[in-house]
Amino acid sequence: MKKIALAVLLASGLIAADSGNYIGIDIGNTKFDMKASAAGVSAEESDDGGSATFKLGYYYDKNSRAFISYQNINVDGGDAYYAGIGYDYLIGDNDIKPFVGGFVGYGSAEVDDLADLDISGVVYGAQAGVNYAINENFSVEAGYRYMKSNMEDTITVSGVDVKLEIDPISNWFVGVNYKF
Template identity: 30%
Template sequence: MKKITTLALATTFGMFSMGSHAAENFAGLTWGESTINTDRSSSLQQNMPGKNRFDDTIKNSGTWGVRAGQMTDEARYYMTYENVSDDYGSSLKLRQQNLIGSYDMFVPLGDSTRLFGGASAGLTKLENESSGYSRDSDIGYLVGLQAGILQNVGTNTSLEAGYRYLRSNASTEVSERGVGKLGSIDLHSSKQVYLGLNYHF
């Protein structure tokens, strides 16, 4: 984990020196599905025994995002804001918001198609919005990797499909109203598959 964190941060914060190649700006939208993996504290495992149902809140859940950055023929860097919210049954509900800086390198597959792979680092906000529980939120870091394929469509637009895996240290308390704190959940990781539409200018 420490090596991944160091690599992601070094790559992301070094992405602003892309060389002397002419860069173009781009902005776009993404839509995909996210799944999270959480860990429960020992007290929460005792108070809410059985399967970790918080893992079933954001599970293949619709996720939208907006992004903007710069791109050359060899690489790109960009910032992304993402939002996903979902529930399990009628009681447990979580929301995750991400602000991510990413850097990708390209491998061309012809004149208009490129594979990409890179690293990301940023912040995530995890919110417990479960019915019958006190609302709580926490902001933690995100580090991870992504890969996919980018296809130019016309002069000023491109489409992409990608996969992203992120590790995090965000956590939130679980307190039942009228009872008190039951424990806490830690956001261990999240994964996402997505489609993106970019406009170049």
């Protein structure tokens, strides 16, 4: 009986070692398509720029984690950001683990020259990548995020209503995480 109790205690200690809070940051390139439409005429334009993402999360075990994140995106003539929550599943038992996940949140883009323009709405998507555990506290990762959104706003230009929409959004990234 003592051996079983000892084995349970050791196993629970190993499981607890896999869980814990973490903080992460990644940098990358984010691209999005913007569509403008008015009076039956539409035009599309793409914009891309550097991005930085800050994450705060929790490892439930060695293969699953949840997080909140904030991503700042550099765009031509304005600012854009995304804030949300997500979940990743890390595949395998090795130091190198592929991961897949999903997320949902709120996104907003503003143009400096148009003070009343705020293209905003729900953003959701999926991500995939590879995570490498350097040691039990530090890991590095690289991946790709694909996002859909209902981000939109309508402005009036010379008496004509112009609807602006952003969709889709894609992001390549590399980052580092610290588990404490």
